[in-house]
Amino acid sequence: MVDLHLSAEQLEFRDGVRDFVAQELKPFAVSPQHLEAAERRLPMEILDKASDLGLRTLALSEELGGAGASNLTFCILAEELAAGDADVATVLTETARLGQLLFDRLMTPAQRDRFLPQFLSDPRFHLAAAQSESEAALGLGINYHRPLPAEVPLRTTARRSGGEWVINGEKKAVANAPVAKLFAVWAQTPEGASAFLVPREASGLSLSARAGNSHLGACGDLVFADCRVPAANLLGLEGSAPHLCAAEKAGRGNPLRQAIALGIGRAAYEAALDYARLRVQGGRRIIEHQAIGTKLADVLVRLEVARAAIWQAAWASDHAEAFADRSLADLPLATIAEVYTGPAIYAAAKDAAECFGAMGVMKDMPLQKYVHDALLSLHSGGGNGEAKLRLAEALAGYVR
């Protein structure tokens, strides 16, 4: 039976996050000194408070000490956080997502015993996954949905040496790398692609943060030079890495990145709405002018439509059985939400900024940041073009 009521718990959690955003995060995010900084700075103290609110361990099951949030709840809160600051939202979301993946799904009980206590007790214990090697030539669609000649091996390798694995190689643009205390690292072994738990302090691991503002959240490059981890740090079986994350069907994952984009768009919309209700031109508040009123209407429509699609996809990722009973169409709903959301939010942010005239491009004002963040979101991951090609593959009935 269709029901769109949020649970009391969800409403309460959302209220808590909204308060936190209004009191702590937003004032930081829109301060001119933060906006004008050449490099993005993460407010670690504010992240600590977010951790206290349970946002870092949001998706971790309650049995293991987390909040056990569903994917839908996760998306609702990610949007709220991103309406405050997209970087903070991105970092917390990545850690929370990986927390559930690693501790609830991939680690052995022994591994959990070694890492979980630290993860729970240290508010600055973040997680990162060093998986893809970005230039891997996917060639999505170029081969007309026929498989590429051969699986491309990872260039990062791990070899067994006594009771240890020795990892060599590099991983570029790893999300959360600058703040993570534990990494899940994909590397090639004789048996195939395998995944390893690598603590930050592992010997032979070095890290350089990526400066500038060409990414959301925190991002860095990792170099493994004879990096050694105990044999017990292998995640799953040797050669099993490709299947570790493939638990959900393609395109049916949690549309978290879209929820963050939605938060960015909402921040831009709310700023423009406030401004348009105050600013007077020609003797009337500019929101009363058809030109501005309909522009804001367009912006709002994009946000609300995106949210409907995101929530649907998030709920679906919690309820795979709804595909089987035909309540939902048998489609990659998360990919659909992705294709829509990226360009829609980018357009929305640009329209919202336009309402501000010249102030819309000033670095000490938040609007240009919302536009830039929306652009980064649109082009993050494989980007919108890739998402569309994935969807096209699904329509052609091709399964990778």
Place this chain on the structure above:
Amino acid sequence: MVDLHLSAEQLEFRDGVRDFVAQELKPFAVSPQHLEAAERRLPMEILDKASDLGLRTLALSEELGGAGASNLTFCILAEELAAGDADVATVLTETARLGQLLFDRLMTPAQRDRFLPQFLSDPRFHLAAAQSESEAALGLGINYHRPLPAEVPLRTTARRSGGEWVINGEKKAVANAPVAKLFAVWAQTPEGASAFLVPREASGLSLSARAGNSHLGACGDLVFADCRVPAANLLGLEGSAPHLCAAEKAGRGNPLRQAIALGIGRAAYEAALDYARLRVQGGRRIIEHQAIGTKLADVLVRLEVARAAIWQAAWASDHAEAFADRSLADLPLATIAEVYTGPAIYAAAKDAAECFGAMGVMKDMPLQKYVHDALLSLHSGGGNGEAKLRLAEALAGYVR
């Protein structure tokens, strides 16, 4: 608690309608002789069968003998019907909508006793509402959200003469007029705008169907020349007509027209998908070509996103309390769905037709009809521009 499972009843009803569409409606709708006809023809026999399935009395409460469908169920089924034939969907939807409005909400028990038995027993008993006088100058937004100088009186009038009301005037482009057996007619009386029940056979009522294909469904003009109805045919109180339909908050109604648009878009999409999976160019099925695959992906995204927004708005119109408990944002969700759906479906239909090459503009092929129907839907009602202005008014906090 959010739940997107359809009920067993909804699934069953949907299956029934899908079967009916596949067996009866679609073969008629895509037959070349129907497509090529200069004027749209309503398949009365098929409408009879739809009535047997309960689609004509869909929204009427179960106590009164209808199916008592919720707005959401209504939208789900309207989409299915429109995927078969937009005209049939439009006629049935209008009758079903008015059936609930008139019999469940507006009629006195005595009126109900007079008209309900016929409505229930006669599969060709359709309903129409002759409300607006189209050229009424709304001037939405042009006066900067300030009220117009004075309420414009209706040009159609009714005066009391003994035990009767005598109606004079004309109403243009009334939906369902050619098939309706009972009309609700808005006319000016000394007390203000009032509504009357006018049976088709009332003396002084004449009707001319609008030919051509400039409308969805059936459409006609009504002329009232000393048209007489008993005093007992007044709906509600004299002068109360403006409030009769205003039961739901502006923008919070049932997005039925959008559900029909969605059905039109789906018909176009399904045709294009089937074709793209069969047709070969350059040695490959055209769906495997990036150009076609991504185009169809774009089409699909528009449909799925529209559906998410429409279902949300429909459910919300069934559950006003969800605004109060803040599960839903306090926004005119039906208007939001309307602003998105019209242009999105029109674009989707055009893109789908493009896949067919020259066949996409041939009258004996269905694609051009889907494009045309999507265009009509986009420009029906007040049109998309008006919807956007209504939304802009809401954002400015202006209440008419």
Place this chain on the structure above:
Amino acid sequence: MDFSLNEEQRAWQAKARKFAEEEIRPISLARDRIALPRETFDWEIIKKGSKLGFRTAVVAKEWGGHGIDFVTQVLVMEELAKADSAIAKTFSQCWKWSHLIAAVCNEEQKRRFVPPFVADDTYLLGSGTTEPSGGSDNRMPPEDDPKAGLRIRAERRGDEWILNGDKVFIANGSVAKLFFLQTRTDPNVPLSRGTTRFLVPSDTPGFRVGKVFNKSGWRFYQNAELIFEDARVPHANLVGEVNRGRSSEGPGSLFNDLELAANAVGVCEAACEAALHLGQTRFEGGRPVKDQQIFELKFGRMRMLTEALRSYVLRVAWECDRRMRSPHAALVTIYSCEVIEAVTDLAMDIHDGAGAAVGEGVDKLVRDSFIWRHLAGDSVIRMRVAKRLAE
């Protein structure tokens, strides 16, 4: 650089404007509304236009035509199309093949076909490429499949070629007296090496016109099925070389692109005019609709796109007159597809917002405009153009 028109160009423009206003526009909507596709056509307007020189405008003067340059062609097409896009196209379809005759026919063929064409006000030209299985096949990568594409067979028998097969969607199909026909002369090689072109008069034995296609837009324009059953075409009617029918086509193919883009400018002009008329004459809230901001935004955009297209069209016309080969002739056609759709949709928006009914002529502009996408602006054409740009 100089955008001025010379005296001859202005004269043709004025003549076209007058003909369009006085003769074409009054019949346009009525023709559009005729249900049977074969009956939408009107020989009277063709004869009138022919007497004014529009049918034979691009035939060289020494052959009895008017030899107008590309810039003039564009100006004329804009004016005619403003009154009716499909009638305008019926004339320019003759221009297209006039260009081709000049470019690829031999002297003997010109002597046989051009004078009758020039002399007869009802002599229209057409061309046949598309077939039921898709003459547009082989347009997509990755393979140049011999089995794909044209199937209509032409086989030599003595001094004649015997043609068998069907063509569909052929422009001017039911009204032309002469066709340029693409045939398959070697079915075992890819299309580019197995196609031959013939001049086929409509009285060729074994040839007949089948169905006239019923289109949603451009209803005046006759797209028909051509049926060949052992049709006999003299060897003298072979154009160019055997199996080389798809090689370079000279300025004809340049114009192929340009006429449509110029036609689109005319349709956009008509849409702007309709929108402005509504804005000035309809009132809401006591004021003309043109004073509303949403009208201004939509109408300004219509004019802006129309003028951008017109500028690009003129530039390409000039390039064609200089016999410059550039990607612009193709790009401007694709561009015209986008612009005509956007501008006519905006005209519809403006009418709608003001409560005007569908069906008062603006919907015809929308339906006509939709032909572009299927004719000139689909993905395959876009990709083909881009491929050349990215070499």
Place this chain on the structure above:
Amino acid sequence: MDFSLNEEQRAWQAKARKFAEEEIRPISLARDRIALPRETFDWEIIKKGSKLGFRTAVVAKEWGGHGIDFVTQVLVMEELAKADSAIAKTFSQCWKWSHLIAAVCNEEQKRRFVPPFVADDTYLLGSGTTEPSGGSDNRMPPEDDPKAGLRIRAERRGDEWILNGDKVFIANGSVAKLFFLQTRTDPNVPLSRGTTRFLVPSDTPGFRVGKVFNKSGWRFYQNAELIFEDARVPHANLVGEVNRGRSSEGPGSLFNDLELAANAVGVCEAACEAALHLGQTRFEGGRPVKDQQIFELKFGRMRMLTEALRSYVLRVAWECDRRMRSPHAALVTIYSCEVIEAVTDLAMDIHDGAGAAVGEGVDKLVRDSFIWRHLAGDSVIRMRVAKRLAE
């Protein structure tokens, strides 16, 4: 009609191309990345460009400039902007006001200001209209409110005018030696009847530069705050008539529109070049990205829009050279706003789809392009243009 360039035009184009390639492009990205807005500026490139004539290109030859026509201005601007939009704009900002000097200053003013401008490679020009409360006020209907708009006051005291108030976002604000300043000389009437314009040298007593605004795009370009505290401007510096500062501005305002549109063509060219480079050099699945259909569709669209804009710009330049007043100068600017955004966004798409990182120069094109919407293409400007069209 003729699109050919004359020899002088081609020579300026070639000179600009060389300067852009050899001098501007190598410093462009580095300048963009400097964090402090005041430090992004570089006098060396200005001096080099000035010596080549770009700073004084539109000053009449009899005054020691080069007197290039509008078509040439457009060609030069396209070339310079292809290498860096903001540096190009710094030069054309001088052109804009050179036009204005020629149009509205009296002979004495020209004698006082033009020779020093011509002689000094670091003499830049600027103009000041916008204020903190919004000089862009009064742009929207319905009322022409005397309380809205410019507040900076100018009051006559003997042979001087005393100025008090602030200007913001003023182009070339921190680097210009001379400003055209709009002031309020009658605060009790609507703007159109209470504004006066002055020539204000940067060494005017009581004048100083405040903050330099930190923009997300066009970072080289200096937009600054101008502060006037009892600043004293001689009466001889009054331009035109008192209270008539907003009346017709001659060809200066024509160019106002055109320089931006031409600059946009240059940015689009750079975006196309970047996209093509990626398509040719990056491989996926063993083949160059340019062979992918989605690349072709995006890249073709980029080129198409770029060329449509270029065609329109050239047409308007020709009209300006003929001193024709038409809505096109305004329409082409609005159009440039749409095109530059669409083309740079597509360039970003192409880079993204191929996995290239944000931040390799394409994002600069996107950020620069976004300036257009805020400078030239917002709703108010669109409505103003449309209003004239619908009269």
